[in-house]
Amino acid sequence: MRARYSLYLFTVPALLVIGLFFVHPIILTFDMSLTNFAGIGEAKDVGWRNYERIFGRDRYLREIWLTLWYTVIVVSALTVTGLFFAAMLHRLPLIRNFSRAALYTPAMMSFVVVGYVWQFLYSPLNGGINVALRDLGLGAWEQNWLGDPAIALYSVAFTQIWMFTGFTCAIFLAGFAGIPEEIGEAGRLEGATSWQRFRYLELPLLGPSITVSVMLTTIGTLKTFELPFILTKGGPDGATRLLSIDIIDNLFGQYKFGFASALSIVMLVIVLIVAFIQNKVLRDREQA
Amino acid sequence: MAELALKNAIKRYGATQVVHGVDLQVDDGDFCVFVGPSGCGKSTLLRMIAGLEETSDGRMTIGGRDVTHADPAKRGVAMVFQTYALYPHMTVRENMSFGLKIGGTEKSEIKRKVDAAAQILKLDDYMDRKPKALSGGQRQRVAIGRAIVRQPDVFLFDEPLSNLDAELRVEMRVEIAKLHKQLGATMIYVTHDQVEAMTMADKIVVLRDGRIEQAGVPVKLYEDPDNLFVAGFIGSPRMNFFAGTVARVEAGIAHVTLPRLGGVEVPVSVSDLPAAGQAVKLGLRPEHFEPGGAIQTELAIDVIENLGGVSYAYSSAEGDEHPVIVELRGKTRPGESGALSVAFDPSSVLLFDSETGQRIR
Ligand SMILES: Nc1ncnc2c1ncn2[C@@H]1O[C@H](COP(=O)(O)OP(=O)(O)OP(=O)(O)O)[C@@H](O)[C@H]1O
Ligand SMILES: [Mg+2]
Numbered sequence: 001m002r003a004r005y006s007l008y009l010f011t012v013p014a015l016l017v018i019g020l021f022f023v024h025p026i027i028l029t030f031d032m033s034l035t036n037f038a039g040i041g042e043a044k045d046v047g048w049r050n051y052e053r054i055f056g057r058d059r060y061l062r063e064i065w066l067t068l069w070y071t072v073i074v075v076s077a078l079t080v081t082g083l084f085f086a087a088m089l090h091r092l093p094l095i096r097n098f099s100r101a102a103l104y105t106p107a108m109m110s111f112v113v114v115g116y117v118w119q120f121l122y123s124p125l126n127g128g129i130n131v132a133l134r135d136l137g138l139g140a141w142e143q144n145w146l147g148d149p150a151i152a153l154y155s156v157a158f159t160q161i162w163m164f165t166g167f168t169c170a171i172f173l174a175g176f177a178g179i180p181e182e183i184g185e186a187g188r189l190e191g192a193t194s195w196q197r198f199r200y201l202e203l204p205l206l207g208p209s210i211t212v213s214v215m216l217t218t219i220g221t222l223k224t225f226e227l228p229f230i231l232t233k234g235g236p237d238g239a240t241r242l243l244s245i246d247i248i249d250n251l252f253g254q255y256k257f258g259f260a261s262a263l264s265i266v267m268l269v270i271v272l273i274v275a276f277i278q279n280k281v282l283r284d285r286e287q288a
Numbered sequence: 289m290a291e292l293a294l295k296n297a298i299k300r301y302g303a304t305q306v307v308h309g310v311d312l313q314v315d316d317g318d319f320c321v322f323v324g325p326s327g328c329g330k331s332t333l334l335r336m337i338a339g340l341e342e343t344s345d346g347r348m349t350i351g352g353r354d355v356t357h358a359d360p361a362k363r364g365v366a367m368v369f370q371t372y373a374l375y376p377h378m379t380v381r382e383n384m385s386f387g388l389k390i391g392g393t394e395k396s397e398i399k400r401k402v403d404a405a406a407q408i409l410k411l412d413d414y415m416d417r418k419p420k421a422l423s424g425g426q427r428q429r430v431a432i433g434r435a436i437v438r439q440p441d442v443f444l445f446d447e448p449l450s451n452l453d454a455e456l457r458v459e460m461r462v463e464i465a466k467l468h469k470q471l472g473a474t475m476i477y478v479t480h481d482q483v484e485a486m487t488m489a490d491k492i493v494v495l496r497d498g499r500i501e502q503a504g505v506p507v508k509l510y511e512d513p514d515n516l517f518v519a520g521f522i523g524s525p526r527m528n529f530f531a532g533t534v535a536r537v538e539a540g541i542a543h544v545t546l547p548r549l550g551g552v553e554v555p556v557s558v559s560d561l562p563a564a565g566q567a568v569k570l571g572l573r574p575e576h577f578e579p580g581g582a583i584q585t586e587l588a589i590d591v592i593e594n595l596g597g598v599s600y601a602y603s604s605a606e607g608d609e610h611p612v613i614v615e616l617r618g619k620t621r622p623g624e625s626g627a628l629s630v631a632f633d634p635s636s637v638l639l640f641d642s643e644t645g646q647r648i649r
Contacts, residue, residue: 182373185340190387190438191361200386204377 026268033261043258050262059238060246060263064270067243070157071221071274077161078217079210082168087198089169090176100173103166115230118159122146122231146232149239156228156240160221168213175209176202207286215278222271243267290351290364290441290474291316292337297346299332299498306332307498309346314476314491316351319468321485322478323521324495330478333495334444337476338367351441366435367444370451372427374419374434380406381415384433398437405433408470409463425456432464436471443475449484457481461488482524486510494518516645519571519638525600525613530570531642534562542639544570548605548612549585556639558648568648571638574600574615581631587612589625601628 033050037043054060085103089096106114121128122145130142145155179202187197225244228234234241234249243263250260292314299307307329314320322330335341337348339360348356355363374383381402388398406412409429419427428448435443448464449457465488468475479485485492486506493503494517502514506522513519519527532544532554541555542562554570562568587603590611599621604611614630622628639648 180371180373182369182371183375185360186367186369186373186375186434187386188340189338189360189365189367190390190434192386192390196390200390201375207377 026265029261030265032258033265035258037257037261039255039257046258050259051266053259054262054266060243062238063241063243063246064266066153066241067222067267067270068274070153070240070242071218073154073157074160074164074221075214075217077157078164078168079214081161081165082172082213083203083206085165085169086172086176087202089173090202091194096173100166100170103169105166106163107167109163111226112230114159114163115227118162118227119146119231122155147236149237152232152236152239156231159231160224160227163227164217164220168217171213171216172206172209175206178209179205207282211279211282211286214282215275218278219271219275222274223267243270291318292442292474292476293347293349294337295347297333297336297348298344299329299336299341300344305344305498307336310498310500312493312500312503314474316474317472318490319465319475319477319488320491320493321489322476322493322495323480323482323485324501325521326480328495329498330480330495331446332498334367334446334476334478337363337442338365338444339363340367364441365444366438366440366442367446368428368431368435368448370447372419372431372451374427374430376419379416379418380411380422380430380433383419383430384437387434387438401437401439402433405436408436408467409433424452425460428452428460429463432467436467441474443473445475445477447478447480449479449481457484464488482522486522492522494521513638514647516569516571516640516647519640519647523573525574525615526610527571527573527638528610528612529640530572530612532568532570534564534566534568536564537561542568544568544639546570548608549587552583552585554583554634554637556634556637558639560648562639562641562648567642569640569642569645571640572632572636574613576636577614577616577630577632579631581633583634584629584631587614587628587630589614589622589628591625592616592621592623594621594623603628 032043034045034047035043036046036049085099089099092099124130124142124144124147127145129145133139133141143151146152183201183205184197187201192200223244225242225248228240228242228245229248232240234245244267247260247263247267250256250263292312294310294312296309296311297307298305298309310333322333324330332341336343339355339358343356346356347354350363350365375386378386384402384405385398388401393401403412406415409432411426411429411433414422414426414430419430422430428451431448445464449460452460461484464475464477468488477484477488489506491503492506492509494501494509496517501521502509502518509518509522513522516529520529530546530548532546535543535545535553537543540559540561541557544554544556546552546554556570587601588605589601589603591602593600593602597617599616601614601616601622602611603614614628616622640646641648
């Protein structure tokens with residue numbers, strides 16, 4: 001029996017670190033979310049008032065939906081493009097390493113750099129994309145990419161997808177590397193086309209990679225604020241105002257520490273719920 | 289009708305050539321075994337036939353059709369991999385059906401063929417299991433079943449039994465041989481196992497460094513090898529080689545002296561007579577030492593292995609590449625090391641040119 005207890009003893013350092021740097025701040029944030037603390041002065045207890053406000057107003061519910069929608073778009077696109085490039089590169093061993101590095105470069109760049117570059121590309125008059133369209137004779141397709149509420153969210157999402165495709169591609173390439181070569185060769189001998197091999201042999205065997213990739217990109221995208229903040233600041237007309245943008249705005253714009261904390265807690269709960277459901281669903285699919 | 293023919297088949301990886309102009313004819317319904325030391329190009333040659341490796345040069349026909357650059361699926365071949373290469377996410381039935389399904393075969397037809405193959409291979413009880421819930425032998429059977437259902441003209445096996453334990457290997461060996469009889473299909477089988485090669489093959493192809501050293505029926509390769517390499521490679525325990533010199537040539541008989549055997553002189557009858565003084569190698573299989581032989585000599589034995597039915601006596605001397613092995617039979621076998629008188633008949637020795645390694649017939 002002594003041996004059993006001593007086993008738990010070894011987890012104490014890890015538990016301490018988690019408690020100190022993870023649980024403790026969350027508890028502090030939760031405490032603060034029950035106050036109207038404004039950065040200075042006294043923090044007055046206001047009970048659940050902050051939460052009542054969040055769930056009582058359309059504005060915040062809309063932001064939650066927008067955040068979820070943005071995440072759905074970005075994560076689906078990242079999964080599909082990552083799989084596409086990984087499947088391509090898997091079949092082209094000669095350029096694989098070079099292309100993987102090239103694809104991964106955007107993910108290594110600072111959000112600030114990416115944000116400013118794409119702000120230029122998207123800018124309505126002399127922006128790179130509109131100029132290119134004009135030069136190609138496709139002037140009719142010119143858009144006010146970041147200024148039109150109907151498409152701003154998708155423009156921001158596109159930049160995020162561009163930035164992180166290399167990341168998902170790298171995960172999937174690692175997954176492909178784990179599939180024995182003979183499996184594909186057996187498929188070829190049986191007459192499976194490249195697409196059939198992907199669909200019936202490789203895709204099912206990539207299950208664990210898909211789980212990892214979807215989980216990581218979902219959590220990352222739910223929390224993201226950098227690109228919308230730099231590109232649109234949540235505008236136009238709130239079209240890209242994600243939950244995270246509002247948190248930043250409340251915190252550093254209006255110094256509503258208490259309310260921002262409540263929003264953060266809501267966000268944390270959303271991330272946890274989504275991650276939990278995803279993990280369950282994806283793991284079950286892997287088993288099947 | 290599905291005979292296989294290779295004409296001057298060459299495989300290059302960039303600048304390195306690993307298969308050097310192989311000419312090979314495998315008749316319809318033959319069981320052909322590729323043997324050779326590791327790295328000699330057995331797998332490469334098999335994969336070239338499968339179409340998994342591009343043939344750099346030369347021609348390849350299956351059943352008269354030129355398939356040199358044909359798509360793997362269009363060659364009428366099926367392959368059983370050493371690692372089985374089963375689809376881990378599919379059940380046994382799905383594994384065996386996959387090729388037919390994507391080929392657009394009708395459902396009832398697929399079921400009929402898969403059930404028939406399962407019956408032959410005694411897989412009926414495992415059809416709904418995934419590969420990871422099967423033993424090695426069962427997996428191997430599934431891999432063979434997957435090949436059977438497609439009714440290929442040529443079956444290709446790459447060391448299919450090397451992952452199995454000795455007992456199962458014997459069992460599967462017999463089963464594959466039975467299967468060959470039953471299906472009557474052409475089979476090409478890669479192995480480095482002597483016994484598999486000798487027992488299963490209609491035709492053995494001995495490869496070395498990407499070249500065919502000799503091809504023929506097993507007995508022919510065993511009794512009448514073309515060169516030192518084949519003589520040493522086929523047969524277990526291996527053939528003994530003694531360096532010698534042709535002392536004199538008289539009346540169509542070369543008299544060879546063997547320093548390793550106490551300088552005995554062995555008269556060898558060959559038609560292509562070597563010159564007196566030429567260095568030769570004399571090959572003698574362990575079982576060709578017989579007490580009643582005409583040539584008598586002595587060997588210093590250091591180890592005797594008793595396998596029950598036979599014993600093997602080993603004699604090593606300085607400068608020997610391999611010890612001399614003597615097979616001992618009968619009731620009165622010497623049990624311990626020491627000097628042993630041995631004898632053999634000159635008619636059972638083979639003569640080789642020391643320089644080229646070619647047989648002197
Ligand atoms: N992709 C490659 N590039 C260069 N050389 C290769 C390549 N693949 C195989 N070779 C070489 O080709 C030769 C034959 O290899 P192969 O796998 O056919 O040998 P093998 O006879 O099957 O050996 P084993 O009994 O160990 O399986 C080897 O010398 C190997 O190094
Ligand atoms: Mg091999």
